[in-house]
Amino acid sequence: MSGIELASRQGRMIVVATVLGSGMAMLDSSVVNVALVRIGEDLGAGLADLQWVTNGYLLALASLILLGGSLGDRFGRRRIFSLGVVWFAVASAVCGLAQTPEQLIVARLLQGVGGALLTPGSLALLESSLRVTDRAKAIGAWTGATGIASIAGPFLGGWLVQYASWRWVFGINIPLAVATLWVTRVAVPESRRDRVEGRFDVGGAVLATATLAAATVALIQSASLGAAMTVALLGLAVVLGVAFVLVERRTEHPMVEPSLFADRVFSGANLMTLLTYAALGAMSFFVTLQLQITVGYEPLLAGVASMPITVLMMALAAKGGELGTRIGPRIPMTVGPLSCAIGVAWLSFVDASDAGLAGYLTAVLPGLLVFGLGLCLLVAPLTSTVLAAAPEGFAGVASGVNNAVARTGTLLAIAALPAAVGLGSDYRDAAVFSPGYQRAMLVCAGLLVLGAVVSWWALRAAPAPSSGAVSRGTLRG
Template sequence: MADSSVDPTNIRVASPTGRWVVLTTVLGSSMAMLDSTVINVALPRIGEDLGTGLAALQWTVNAYMLTLAGLILLGGALGDRYGRRRVFVIGVVWFAAASLLCGIAPNADVLIAARALQGVGGALLTPGSLALIQASFHPDDRARAVGLWSGLGGVGAAVGPFVGGWLVDGPGWRWVFLLNLPLAAICVPVALRHVPESRDPYEHGRFDVLGAALAALALALVTYALIEAPGSGASTAVIGAAVGGLVLGAAFVQVERRRADPMLPPSVFASRQFTAVNVVTLCVYAALGGFFFLSAIQLQVVAGYSALGAGAALLPTTVLMLLFSASSGELGRRIGPRIPLTAGPLIAAAGMLLMMRVGPGSSSVSGYLADVFPAVAVLGVGLVTLVAPLTATVLASVETERAGLASGINNAAARAAGLIAVAALPLLAGMGPEAYRDAGEFAATFRRAMPMCAGLLVLGALIAWATVRTPPAAGKEACRPECTMHCGVTSPPLEPTPDHV
């Protein structure tokens, strides 16, 4: 177990314990992040190996995001109540066990169920990774510790597509999941031995299990209706699922309004700025979720890239964010968030429209430089411009003591937006159940889908321009720039509440 002689709230980064804490949290968060960044590259091979249609591939992505989005706020609350290290370790073990089930899944149904279980583990470990750093380190060292966590996590995001593509092309797509087992085998004993336990002594009241269940079920039913509609049409099951999802969504709102300790306190939305920025988040991350899901397939099925080549082709976006997000955060603090949150989505939208040029001739070096690289580079510039100010504005829009809640809500909104986009875009673009098996059909629907993604970004830019202003807390230490680098492509970073630690 962790050394009891160590003060669990005053660890220094340069100490052996400090280095162990950083290593543990990076390993844990990397498990969830790697699966988020490499799964899209593996989808064509999964579909071919398991003989599935497009709907099963959508569920392979969405089952994970569904449980993660629905339970991530509850996961953070469990850590505060019962011990952040304990819940983090449970999440890592759970995630590894679900990854093993993914790796040995004999068919698509088992794989989808295992991915849903992975999301539960992710909801336990994802909030805990950064919360452990915030709760463990001396106040003077927290910024440096978060910077190390974010920077090392960014490196993991950068190498993820290479590792994932190599595994898919080499030993097979199952190793994308099995890779989590050795990571967990290192992470768990290190956490138990070297990471001190911490909890929030002020945490009390009941957990909002009903709210979490209603949110997850509402998302699940709406997602089912969107995914099944292309194959089943306006069937009784599809219409029933859509109506049921909307009813449960309305019930969730009513439950949260009446509970004394809701998972999603309606009072936090009294801030017009907070509400507006979360609407922008929905637009941005819906566009990104749809883009990365479809682009990885387009590059392989239509352009002829290998899985490794497709992962590497999209890498400039991640590299640009890794290199320049901190500078973007500083710029956003100086000039205010309105311009970055308006210009960033517009630039990213241009990148998505450029992606429509990708076709059968784009797999050569010259084709990549002419068609793919300009698109992903422009997209990266847009994301660099907007992601850091977006996260900073979310946290600055509420009181400091609610920063953890605000970031958790924003993270859940981003996950839910990606979930709905992956379900809805193929339907809106007219993709049939077997579209990904036919290069011509997929290319045609891809060209219809990209303007939709770009349109979401333009909508986000218009909302930002009309509603976002420099919040009173801007310029304070509401969000350090190094916090905004981690996982920015797939979701905003989680920022734990700084009080009571």
């Protein structure tokens, strides 16, 4: 039987390498929101700058993640994974040394490029290196270990911001990258697709990036650009998006296979992904700011406050996948977003009167728990449904598309919502921020309800995914 045995020393080290690499990216994404308020204070950043600190990373990651997976298949998965780790670490160091908001934003864009090279390679290395019979167990170990990174992220980030500096939120990536590179070099064999046909879809990658960039600039900078320029940029984004679709339909080897979207279940699940992850990303952005600006939490407490969601995901997400296998995805993917919407609506009432333990237990924690339970219902069936709807041989492409759609939803929501709810450069004033926060949370609840409606309509004929698909789908959270 070909492949490396998981129980061997080399097999265990392969898992360690992939956990360190993906855990580094996951840790970074989970701690930056906690640091935003201190970054704004230290660098004199406005709200638009803070939006770009988050969205610069997401912009590069969402538009290039499929290209990153293709590079690994062609030039070697270990090589591209290692390149992504080095790139991510160097960009992290530049983030930590930034002296202006503009420098930090550029560094975050570069960090997103590294993430796009690194992220697809993590599970690909497990799939290509280990024995077929050991892969499910290895993916389970990967899931548990990266889940620990998700739990540790807010706590570690909050501690670093509060007792050291926000710069160490990025600096912590450097020793993690060194460890990842060493283990990868020692233990991970090189692998690539045996036969790769066609050229890279460079045109598709450029158009996808330009589309998202034009929309993001228009939404974030609308106040300074004025109405005419904002509308012009949004129009340009639409034109570029149409051009992207046309290029993907006509190119021989497209980055995104258009035929996948002919399936109503696949298209509906991805539309639901866009809406749900838009709400999830915006909720996380606004709640973390509200807890610090209005309620008065220190960074450490603000980071720890959201940990119940991650704990629930680790404990119950697999159960949600099992439920989807038994009864089909339609009910979990409808009830899940509705539960999340109720949790978000509850959290919209969090204000300055909820300081202290009593306020957390009565106002913050219940909303987080209801939201987390909804996520547990929907995450695994969502990804599993996307994989099950894809034709044979397209599971990897389908997963990549779904990941890109999720990050695009977060990107656009964080770009659009602050201006839409009336927030501007005076965001540090709790009297201004709190009403905008409440409006933003209600919009997020509406997006989740709309996601539930889409699921109920699109998935009425969707079959229950196989247990194998569910095991892969649980990685999404």
